[in-house]
Amino acid sequence: MLQSEREKMMTMQEHQKAYVQRASFMRSGATVFLGHLDLMTCFERACRRAELPILYSQGYNPRPMMVFALPLGVGIETTCDYLDVSLDRPYDADSFVKELNAFLPSGLQIIRSIAIPEPKDSIMSIVTTASYRFEAKGIRKAMTEAMEKETLIVTKMAKGKEKQTDIRPLLLSLSQASDGDPDAVDFYASAGSERNVRPDLILNSLSLYCGMDREVAENTRVIRTGLFAREYPRIVPIHEVEVRPL
Amino acid sequence: MKNYPVPLSKSDLMSVESPARYVGGEFNAVIKEDMMEELEKTGKTSYVRFAFCFPDIYEIGMSNLALQILYHVLNESDFVACERAFSPWLDMDKILRERNIALYSQETKTPLCDFDILGFTLGYEMCYTNVLQMLDLGKIPLLAKDRGEDDPVICCGGPCAYNIEPMADFFDIAMMGEGEEMILELCKKIREYKLSKSTSHPMSRQELLLACDAIEGIYVPSLYEVFYSKSTCSGKDGSEGKDPSGACVKPVSDGVKKTIKKRIIKDLDNCTYPTAPVVSNLRVVHDRSYLEVFRGCIRGCRFCQAGFIYRPVREKSVEVLCEQGRLLEKNTGYDEMGLLSLATSDYTRFPELAENLLSTFEGHHTSLSLPSLRLDSFSLDLMEKVQSTRKSGLTFAPEAGTQRLRDVINKNIREEDIFSALRLAFLGGWNTVKLYFMLGLPTETDEDVLGIADLAARIEKLYYDIGRETGQRMRRLEITVSTSLFIPKPFTPFQWEPQNSKEELIRKQRLLKDHIKSRNIRYAWHDFDSSVWEVVLARGDRRLAPVLLEGYKSGLFYDAWDDHFKFREWVEILERHGLTIEDFSREFSEEETLPWDHISVGVNKKFLLSERHKAHEEKTTPSCREHCSGCGAATWGVGECFAKGGES
Known part of the structure; x- marks a missing residue:
């Protein structure tokens, strides 16, 4: 398949319905010294290890659809920050918390999550x-x-x-x-x-x-x-x- | 996992670049909690505490497969607790010195001096001074002879360990070859030594070293006396001082082995492999998981050290690889997996492996990275599948500009292959090509240098010819020509060859630069000075230890970083010690004893010599798969060549 055809195919994919988990999390210990981009990567990888059915953005370089409420600067701990994770199917919030927590590096922990409809306004x-x-x-x-x-x-x-x-x-x-x-x-x-x-x-x-x-x-x-x-x-x-x- | 706090204030941590390098806490990192409890209660443990040390920054070290393999092997055992340590960057180096805080391990933040053993992996010569930095910051005496009963045992392994002579005074032990089995045998000795301390017959450090010498593959430099002919040397024929600069290495006592033979793993399928490697929280240099496909290389390019030291060729089975690949993806969460070997497409069942992994990754947004795909077995179809979302550039390494010189170096790529592969690639829409060459190869003439410019120009012509033929509107072509400088390395057919002088290399580089005229072709070159210094370290001997020590003490380290490498200062120090660059970059005579002749990598010197002679006759040698050339590696009794009846 030629590159141009592939590009066309990817943009033509219809918008998939997202099932959003709005999760609050804490961070302490070693992960406190991560910058925001590295922190996002940590969550992405944990979701992949947990084999959660995350949705990916479309286009050239698909990224897991994950939105943080506010960047967390290097050196700042948190007891209650938030992120929205888009899944491709309805998911039980408690299972989501339990499964993700099993795969996060120590210092990061999901406190709770609620399943919400796709929000009109971004969490940010x-x-x-x-x-x-x-x-x-x-x-x-x-x-x-x-x-x-x-x-x-x-x-x-x-x-x-x-x-x-x-x-x-x-x-x-x-x-x-x-x-x-x-x-x-x-x-x-x-x-x-x-x-x-x-x-x-x-x-x-x-x-x-x-x-x-x-x-x-x-x-x-x-x-x-x-x-x-x-x-x-x-x-x-x-x-x-x-x-x-x- | 318990968090062991860093022995630094928050403001100190926050003042350095990437503080996350220094805090640990990574997923899949191992802490043996029972050991930590024991230590807390009694101050002692029967575990062998091993610090795996990487003499460069965290981001580079965490991309290293040897680290992941041995970390896994050691922690899988029930009597070793392995932790990691890296070279701190200059900002952190300064803080540790100012605060008088010892360099500590990632996992439990234990000062390096409190470990039983430190293992350094030496992947490139330019990291040697960082070994000294880590020892110094870890509060460990730099010279092996100054270390006492309570100091850790300092060892090393990796490709540079095969000629460890320049660093011999700093290491207690060097491990030759693949470490999976040897490192546990070594740790068993360390354990005996450690446990004997609380008995009525404590082992001395000297007894420990002698016991380690009995392990195959282990080299204890202090058990050997070295003479270089400038003082007195007995040549092979027993004549004193005949040899102008040759070396002579002899065991100090009868019980010590004369030759140290490298170790290999005979059955890779049944050898433990890290399918749950430590995943950095910080994004690192190669942010992907690694699946090692096979060891060794069938090709025998005459400049390539890896091509000889890793022989014989041993493959893992597709079944084992697919299972390891599945686990790696699941256990790391990386969205990219790299297949690792010296020439991926030489894997016998490569198409089957690639198809299988791709179907495992289906729908996961995981991509497969295929470094070192060879041009002559290049498969455009596979590249299409592999790079399902991104189309990166094509990378080829013809290494030399003319067929004559490619025959000399035994790089068995023909120009027809390059052009037929590129034709397909250009038709498929690729428009970025990277070409790698070496300058200063043995027998190189100006014609060979100009051949590089000519090859690039003809590739450019091919691209636009295709556009004309097909009537397609072509995007702008980008060709990058990169040249590095030839460095003669031990255990290659070119180990005797001289390196071109710096002036000559500069002249050749200018010549090439002046002949690259197209705007579509970019020329990138490698720094000379570091290549010149690399030869000194690669072919060096024990006379370099005081040089390295003085350099380090005057603040020279991080030599692998161009911005920090100070060539002029190194040359001054070298000359103060009565040595010159020429002592190491000269042509070595075929009669002299080489500083590394007491090490055996399986491939014998006779074979290397015959390969050298064939190079000068412009004759090629077939790959191990076509025909056994009798290099000596079949004596292991395993590997592809052996299975085919090689050297019977």
Whole structure:
């Protein structure tokens, strides 16, 4: 078969119906140091090992259809991030969790999954807010100070250029750590495709403006504890957005 | 699997490129938890703790099949716990030194000095200095003679181990040949040694080394005395110092074996193979699983070390390969599988194997990668099937520009074959061709060099002629001509040949460059300096140990990385030690004793010599499948040549 004929055949394939598993996952340990692309590859390979009936994108270079709600930066742990996995058939959510977990590298774990109809809005587009937990000596004082500032100007790299940006408006609210640890805080921050703040920029601002030692800031343990849709403060956890089960 | 934390702060890890290289936690990695519990409780274990060391970065090491095979073999046994370690990149190297933290294993983050044995795989000479880096960072004395009873035993294997002389002072043990059986025999000795320490008759390190010498295939460099003629050397005829620069290697005592014969696995079908290899979390150089199809090569290209050291040819059966392929795909999740051998299409039942694997992968979006497909048995039909989604370029390695020179090197490709294969490929829509050649081959003339440009130009003409014949509108043709430089390697018919001088190589490269005129043809060349240094290491001897040591101590390592390789500094150090490049790039005399003559790879020196003479007469040698040429490898009593009654 000639290449041109093959190309034609592939684009002519009709759109296959997708059965989506919306799964939440955690990561800790060694996998914390993976970049987002490597993390995606880890999930893809685990799905393949588990022989789950994943759907592939069409075209020249088919990829497994898997969408993450928000990229997870290097060095960030999570107790509740999300991904949508498209399967070619209806699948029991509990089996999906159990089967995938058996094949994930240690440190990655699916917490739960729900079967949802093919979402109209991509999971990426509905994220507005993230909750984080920071752990470090003196973090409560520094973060409290940060919340009292009018502006927090930091430098970030965008398309190879340095850019000044004010991240203060992206910090939404701060609270004591849920477990009462004096060296930890919980907070909400803007997240998603429209307004997003990376945790390392927040830590950077703490050492710049809030008297936090640079090395302590860099060694702060960062855990993403949740992702939410809708406008703050009327936010809803991602897994409650598409509640209509299949 | 329990996570053993890295002995570094988060900010240190985050400050380096790809921190995931240094944290472990990969799928299919093995941690013997019972051993870890025992260690925690008593501080001791009866397990032999083995660190498999790869002297280059993680991404390269994790693409290495030897690592996966031996890791699997060792961990499958009930008395060895094997972990992995890699060369840290310069950023991490700096941090480990500054913080005084020992280089640690991936699995349990144990400092290398706490292992019983370290095994380095040496795939290329330019990684030698990284062995020193790993030992140094692992807090292990660099020189074998400085290591004591509590230090790990340092060993190596792989193609470079066959002439380990330049590194002989740094290794306690070198393993010759295929390691699957030998490495366990070695570990048994290490276990005896280790257990004897808590008895009333503890074995000494020296006793251990002598015991290891009794294992076939194992070479203990410290049990041999070496003379090079510049001091005093007894030539083969017993005459003192007659030989101007030849070597002489002798056992220090009677009990030590005179010749070290490489080991092979006789029955590959029944040899354990890693069907659940460690899968990197990080995307690595060759991000695919590997199915090893056969060992050895029937061809005998005279420049190719692999073609001789891996003899005799032993194939796995299609049945075993299909089952291993199925398991590999399932256990790794890779979307690509590479068939591995020296010349894939020489596998006797290749079409059957390929069809079978392709049907196993049906609907899985798994592709088959077929490196080293030979041009003369090229099957366009198969390429079509294999590359079901992507059409990558065609790669051919004629190695030389004229038929005369191809006969000299015994690369049995005829131009008719190249052109008939390309005709089919161009008709099928291919428009990217890569051509690999070598410059500086023995007997090479300017006519041969220009033959490369001419061949590329005629391929270009063929492409557009086809367009004219068929009336098809052709896409732009892309031809890449790559030249590497000939490096004479031990255990090949060209082991005596000189390497062209750098000036001569530069002249030839310019000549070729000036004669490639088409915009469709791109010329890519290889760096000279590293090829010159590679000859020094490949044909070197024990006089190089102080050179390597001084180079490393002055900060020279990662020589395999062009950006970090400092040729001028190396030459200065070499000359300070009274040696020159010429000592190693010169023509070696056929009478002199070569530094590696005490090693036997099965293929004997007489055969190599006759092949050398045939090369100079421009005579070819048929493949092992056509006719046994009596190289000596049939003495193993196995392999394709033996089955056909070779050397009877």
